[in-house]
Amino acid sequence: MSKLTLVQAVNDGLRTKMQEDASVLVLGEDVGPKGGVFLATEGLTAEFGEERCFDTPLSEDGIIGVGIGMAMNGMRPVCEIQFQDFIFPAFDQIVSEAAKMRYRSGGQYSVPMVIRTPYGGGIRGGLYHSQSGEAYFAHTAGLKVVIPSNPHDAKGLLISAIEDPDPVLFMEPKALYRAFRQEVPEGKYSVPLGSAQTLREGDDAVVFCYGAMVPVCQEAAGRIAEQKGQEVRVVDLRTLLPLDEDAVLDAAKACGRVVVVHEAPRFCGYGAELSALIAEHAIEYMEAPIVRVTGFDTPFPNTLEHYYLPDARRVTDALERVLDF
Amino acid sequence: MTETLQIINPAGEKVGKAPRVKREVLLRMYRAMASVRHFDDRCMKLQRTGRIGFSIPNLGIEAVSVGAAATLDPECDWIAPSYRDFGMAFFHGISVEKMMDTQFGNGEDHNKGRQMPVHFTFLDPIRFLSISSPIGTHLPQAVGVAMAMQRKQEKGVCLVSFGDGGTSSLGFHSGLNFAGVYKAPVVFLCQNNQWAISCPLEKQTASESIAIKGEAYGIPGVRVDGNDVLAVYRAVRDAVKKAREGGGPTLIEAVTMRMGGHSTSDDPSRYVDQELMEEWKLKDPLKRFREYLFAEGLLDEAGVEALDQELSEQIQAAAKAAAAKPRPGLETIFSDVYETFPAHLQVQRDQCIQHFAGRDESVNEEGEFPL
Numbered sequence: 001m002s003k004l005t006l007v008q009a010v011n012d013g014l015r016t017k018m019q020e021d022a023s024v025l026v027l028g029e030d031v032g033p034k035g036g037v038f039l040a041t042e043g044l045t046a047e048f049g050e051e052r053c054f055d056t057p058l059s060e061d062g063i064i065g066v067g068i069g070m071a072m073n074g075m076r077p078v079c080e081i082q083f084q085d086f087i088f089p090a091f092d093q094i095v096s097e098a099a100k101m102r103y104r105s106g107g108q109y110s111v112p113m114v115i116r117t118p119y120g121g122g123i124r125g126g127l128y129h130s131q132s133g134e135a136y137f138a139h140t141a142g143l144k145v146v147i148p149s150n151p152h153d154a155k156g157l158l159i160s161a162i163e164d165p166d167p168v169l170f171m172e173p174k175a176l177y178r179a180f181r182q183e184v185p186e187g188k189y190s191v192p193l194g195s196a197q198t199l200r201e202g203d204d205a206v207v208f209c210y211g212a213m214v215p216v217c218q219e220a221a222g223r224i225a226e227q228k229g230q231e232v233r234v235v236d237l238r239t240l241l242p243l244d245e246d247a248v249l250d251a252a253k254a255c256g257r258v259v260v261v262h263e264a265p266r267f268c269g270y271g272a273e274l275s276a277l278i279a280e281h282a283i284e285y286m287e288a289p290i291v292r293v294t295g296f297d298t299p300f301p302n303t304l305e306h307y308y309l310p311d312a313r314r315v316t317d318a319l320e321r322v323l324d325f
Numbered sequence: 326m327t328e329t330l331q332i333i334n335p336a337g338e339k340v341g342k343a344p345r346v347k348r349e350v351l352l353r354m355y356r357a358m359a360s361v362r363h364f365d366d367r368c369m370k371l372q373r374t375g376r377i378g379f380s381i382p383n384l385g386i387e388a389v390s391v392g393a394a395a396t397l398d399p400e401c402d403w404i405a406p407s408y409r410d411f412g413m414a415f416f417h418g419i420s421v422e423k424m425m426d427t428q429f430g431n432g433e434d435h436n437k438g439r440q441m442p443v444h445f446t447f448l449d450p451i452r453f454l455s456i457s458s459p460i461g462t463h464l465p466q467a468v469g470v471a472m473a474m475q476r477k478q479e480k481g482v483c484l485v486s487f488g489d490g491g492t493s494s495l496g497f498h499s500g501l502n503f504a505g506v507y508k509a510p511v512v513f514l515c516q517n518n519q520w521a522i523s524c525p526l527e528k529q530t531a532s533e534s535i536a537i538k539g540e541a542y543g544i545p546g547v548r549v550d551g552n553d554v555l556a557v558y559r560a561v562r563d564a565v566k567k568a569r570e571g572g573g574p575t576l577i578e579a580v581t582m583r584m585g586g587h588s589t590s591d592d593p594s595r596y597v598d599q600e601l602m603e604e605w606k607l608k609d610p611l612k613r614f615r616e617y618l619f620a621e622g623l624l625d626e627a628g629v630e631a632l633d634q635e636l637s638e639q640i641q642a643a644a645k646a647a648a649a650k651p652r653p654g655l656e657t658i659f660s661d662v663y664e665t666f667p668a669h670l671q672v673q674r675d676q677c678i679q680h681f682a683g684r685d686e687s688v689n690e691e692g693e694f695p696l
Contacts, residue, residue: 062465062499069469097462105446105455106437107661141662165664242667
């Protein structure tokens, strides 16, 4: 065990799989000797050579397209898109190619590829270094979408993603890259995809969250316990596609009061899917409206980013609203 | 302007140095080109009579596909085809039966009826990558396939084929750029057939040629007469050899003319000058190759007639058989999205099957492809 930050845990996960499996490769902009702009790939070129961890031209479409070809021909590429905001030139390759290859070829070809990308606000990055685009991808059959919220899960989920036979979009909450350290086991372990985790028990209300919103929701749950003496369950979804529907519905039914939190805009956001799922399958258990706390339906601001991002106070307000309904 | 390589002129006369190709391979090439023509003809009839929804005519470009494919080793090489490359599949022995199964989207279709006709995918006897309708996406993928070969220290090469329209796509730029940087064992084959649906080449690019576009990526460009199967063969063979030996990629521009519509739903007489068509008819690649084989004493009229008869009957029988095969099962809507079934897809699959099992009214299946 050693205490690692989230970005160090990502690095450890990559190194662990690269040591174990020679077909695992890392490619992307500045991932080589520099080790990536966030140092997620630090030391990998030195340890594994330029054939295994290499810099690419500044071309997201090329990175993903080449990754798809490598994956179809026996490699396990881990492509880095430097900021999730830059992923859109590769949208076609991800959505129309990687996600559909197994299906459209009748199972003859498949794309075991991981796309790692830092997402989200809180780093003074303005509207092109702060977006949360998970909903675009969670809408795509054939993809898996994973978002860890802590170092332990980041390493375990990344190892599962690399071992997965299908393309996985692995979105890393860059606001949490160095926010805290956590005990992370050395060597290989995995956290399964498609499995949510309850981080705080409680049955007065439940808050569903993922990524950088998890600590925000934990803080809000603590405030409610302190101020109102009520216990809020905190469920970290960890994988958005495929969603752990049982975990969501079980928690919603047990608590009867639901808040859904994400920093992405609200309209057609991931919270809409969660709300609809609960409304469709557990409406009779609901004691209050399902409330969403999200970013606004605007582009991401710079100077005022902390007024855009949901914080513990906004989540606490929403929890009070459902608890007092 | 880059020089255009020609070995057989439109009259079928040898005007350049012919590559050394075994007699049996030359005849296989001719057979593949003739197969395309018969297959096209049958598919047009099937589409006109409403038996299949769509097809892509290959008329006029058969020499490009076949000349290129004939240089590959199916043991180690891959093809990333365009949608107008039936000849590549035929040359490598993919049967007309399999091709017809995809045209009909029946239960034995390798794509399980999930793609439109023409979007063939095969693993055997050669890797024939899944065809995508969005243009140019397969270029960087082909480079990735080739870069994996480098890492596995295999001797394979990936041949990627696309049209003149494809040279405007994002994938053309990223594909050539990556291939140049990493010296990937890939051969870029541009089937310059002058048209991207109705858009003529001069509106596609202001470049003096497509071959010259390679230069900016550090990739040599070669221009060949695309209606001359031996010229295509020689250029691609040299490029494949170079790539196999670690010499990196080549961009080949095969100049030809699409003599049919973009697809079965397209009417090129609305935008292609008839005089131009008449001019290109004289350069027909199949006739030209036939004249050459006659002159070399490798084929005669009787042989051609027998082959035409055989192919016509075989393709007609394959179409009849494909039409009679059952459709894919309802569960194939849901399988192969992932390797394993996530819970939500199991639920949707079961609901779908149950819904239609319990219905006695028929499903309205009307729908016609407009392009």
